[in-house]
Amino acid sequence: MNAFSHPSTDPGFEEAGGSPGGRRGAGGLAEQFDLRRLGNMFRRRMRLFGAVAALVFIAVVLVTLTATPMYTATANVMLDTRREQVVNVEAVLSGLPADSSVVDTEAEILKSRRLAERVVNALQLDKDPEFNPALRSPGPVAAVKGAISGALASVRPQEVQDTAIAEQKAQERVVDSVLRGLSVRRSGLTYVINVSFEAESAPKAATIANKFAELYLLEQLEAKFDATQQATTWLNSRLEGLRDQVLAAEAAVQQYRIANNLLSAAGTNLTEQEISNYNMTLSQARAQVAEDEARLNTARSQLARGSTGDDLGEALSSPVIQQLRQQRATVSAKVADLQGRYGERHPEMLTANRQLTDIDGQIQAEIQRIISNLEAKVQVSRQRAAAIGGSLSNARGTLAGNNQAQVRLNELERTAEASRTLYESYLTRYKETSSQQGIEASDARIVSQATIPTGQSSPKVPLNLALGLVLALGAGVAAVVLAEMLDAGLATAEDVEQRLDVSYLGAIPLLASVAEGKASSPIDYVIEKPLSSFAEAFRNLRASVTYSRLGEPVKVVAITSSLPGEGKTTTSVCLARSAAQQGLKVILVDCDLRRRSVNRLFGAEPSRGLIEVLAGEATLDEVLTIDQTTGARLLPLAKSSLTPKDVFGSAAMDRLLEELRRTYDLVILDTAPVLPVADTRVLAPKADVVVFLTHWRKTPQHAIEAAFRLLSGTGAHLAGVALTQVDMKQQSKYGYGDPGYYYAEYKKYYVS
Structure with missing residues (x-):
């Protein structure tokens, strides 16, 4: 061959007994999880597995045996869904609704830093070495660190130490220590919250757990009291301003009434009362004119028909005419008697006739006076009605002007009424709020006080040993797996053929x-x-x-x-x-x-x-x-x-x-x-x-x-x-x- 090549790619490689990778591929995932392979892996790493597991288990045992015994006490607080209603008024700070989110929120409040600070101050936990590291006796390592810090401080330039910040940091460390011992959890889906505290002393754990519960209830009361106090103070200051607004608005109404002659009596405008009186008087005057004219016209009509006036109504009721008529009757009787006795020419008869004629003349004169008096009454009635009509016209003109001014007056009155209504509502709420002071009730109550625990809560030796055994086995397995992963060398034929792809x-x-x-x-x-x-x-x-x-x-x-x-x-x-x-x-x-x-x-x-x-x-x-x-x-x-x-x-x-x-x-x-x-x-x-x-x-x-x-x-x-x-x-x-x-x-x- 003229090139460097892997035998797996050589056409004759398979026949030469090369890599059996192709045949192994048929095994699939079964070979990857072969229990024998895993067993072999642990066999060759048994020393490592045993050493790591033993070290971890021994460490857990040492930590368990040397750990400080801790005690946990638990107080139970329940959010009360019932409400005491001493007075039938609405509270300034409403009660808590009893739903799940509110219970969880209150549990978080129990774990709040502010409440922990109050517990620290109430029990003076900053003077307890368990919670204040500064009060603990320093170990050898801490002593060395302190010596080094002192040496460094001696060679550094002197700096101004902020005592307040240092004290605050120390206080924060104490609060952190207290919060680490606190455990607050909701009991299932109920309204009960378990407040647990873990401390080195059993009585101390119970005391701190109870103090958390007590201060939590006290904080609820203080929150309601503060809210009521703030509301009362604010309402009082607000009432002073509203009172001034009411007085100013009412004064503006009265001043406007006076300035625009809009005075009233019994809730009615004086001009309106005057017009009403004028209307009544004018009606009476007109009725009187009509009456007087009717009497005059009647008298004139009777006289025009030839009446002597004896039948006039006024004549009939006149005492003078009645007296004259009595005298005429007497004289007429005398004339009749004398006429029958002496005749028409007798002097006494003549005297009597003259007396009768004189009396008739007096009666006619009296009737004329009555007619003249009727005419005078008619004239007076007419003048009186005209005067009343003029006064009524003047009053109506005045009322028209008053009606224009009444628009502004109504606005001022509405403003004054609104200010008065607002003032009265605030005054009512102020009285209700003032009545609530001192009767605030907490939304929760302590179901059971924390008792002094009889046994330590940690360390739990059996549980720690069991967990330590599990942790040791897990650490041993992890060490074996890690060692296998870090083992980059080749150990078997399979490693050579699969990882290098060569024979x-x-x-x-x-x-x-x-x-x-x-x-x-x-x-x-x-x-x-x-x-x-x-x-x-x-x-x-x-x-x-x-x-x-x-x-x-x-x-x-x-x-x-x-x-x-x-x-x-x-x-x-x-x-x-x-x-x-x-x-x-x-x-x-x-x-x-x-x-x-x-x-x-x-x-x-x-x-x-x-x-x-x-x-x-x-x-x-x-x-x-x-x-x-x-x-x-x-x-x-x-x-x-x-x-x-x-x-x-x-x-x-x-x-x-x-x-x-x-x-x-x-x-x-x-x-x-x-x-x-x-x-x-x-x-x-x-x-x-x-x-x-x-x-x-x-x-x-x-x-x-x-x-x-x-x-x-x-x-x-x-x-x-x-x-x-x-x-x-x-x-x-x-x-x-x-x-x-x-x-x-x-x-x-x-x-x-």
Whole structure:
């Protein structure tokens, strides 16, 4: 292949025993929640889980045992839905409606800072060390802080301390402490509110809880009293102003009446009364004129018909005429007597006739006087009626003027009436409000006083221990999960294939985890124990590498890693020896110019090596070293081989690899790490395959991916990833299904 690629994308990868990711996909979510996987996770983290859980549980136990015993007392306050009605007047501050929101509001008032301040002042809690931190004896930490503060204050310039602010802050801290001990809650959906207080002393808790309830009721009473007092004061001041307004309005009405002659008696205007009298008098006068004229006309009519006037009504009622008529009757009788006795010519007869004629003349004269008197009465009546009519006309003119002035008068009277009505309403309300003072009632009452608790409310040892156990287990689980999340290394074949999407080549055990007793070095152990699981691991690795490219021979194998210390050289030497034991012609080429780890493993320091061969200063046969145990060839690096030249990218390196490919069955290139050194990126495409080693559970995944990105453009073929230094005893606690999971079952198959 001419490009660096993951084997999962290689057409022959599946047949070569590559990543089984496609087959695992059919498992769905069941494998993600495999209980065995979870069990394995806890198995390998059992120490961490136990340590964290134990620490948390011990901490809870210590906190519980060292905590100060606290006591809680509860007083019950009920909002009273009934109303006492001592006087049948409306209160200034109405009672509370008994709905849910009001109950909740009153509960919040019980928790208010203002009420807490009143409790602090009433019970002098600022002098109690439980609530005032300033009165407590300072601990060692506080003493050190105080000393430091004093030292700093001595070197700072003196500042003016605001005592009032300092005292206020101290008071606020006391109130905060009291509020922390207070608990107010509504009892279900009832009108009862539970007022609880927690303190270090049982009597103190009961006293403070009762004081909160008492001051709450007192505050309600004070609120109503203050509202009534304020209303009374305001009404009184308002009444003074309204009284002045009423007096001014009424004075304006009277002044306007006087100025416009709108005086009245018994509620009626004098001009109207005068017109009414004139109308009545004029009617009477006119009636009198009519009567007098009727009498005069009647008398004249009788006289015109030839009457002597004797039949006139006035004549009939006149005493003079009546007297004259009596005299005439007497004289007439005398005339009649004398006429019969003496005749017409008798002197006494004549005298009597003259007397009769004289009397008749007097009667006629009296009748004429009566007629004249009637005429005079008619004239007087007419003049009187005319005078009354004139006065009535004058009064009507005056009334017309008064009616124009009456418009303004009505306005003034309405203003005065409105002011009077408002004044009277305020006066009535003032009297009602004044009558309420002293009879205000609270909207709540204390159902039950807080009693001294007989047992402590906290700490609750059984509950704390139960919660501590739950918390410890939870903390242990959280620690295990967090450790798994932070574990960026690779531990199983599944990790390699799923997280890196590359083939898993095998695992190289940590020798101490598979060898019994004291083992020699790994490169010797693979020779001494060829049937051990350690030696078998390298045979498995060689098999995986050999069949990593189906249809193509694999001879040149570059072994690398992302970081130093991941076992490249040990793996390279052991792989070379294992292959040589199987009869293959093997050569190991040390390509790590900086470390030269192969020399250290074999304890040799050659004077000439790979660099000299590439430079033409020595031949290949001259620098090759033979492993006497297995017959494998070694192409080392001389001590002074470090060079700034790009020796691996030269044509000489290509010719050397071609020669080695023809001569040997397996060429192993022990290269430098990818991330710190660029040499491997030059060598990788020259090899048939690249074997990438990763330290078990140590190498971060990000480092591996960064190395893959560096190799991706070189054209190298990545055979896969092999895990090194695997602790097989711990590996059995990891991925269910991984070969190492069953190590305990098959380890007896090997000869240690």
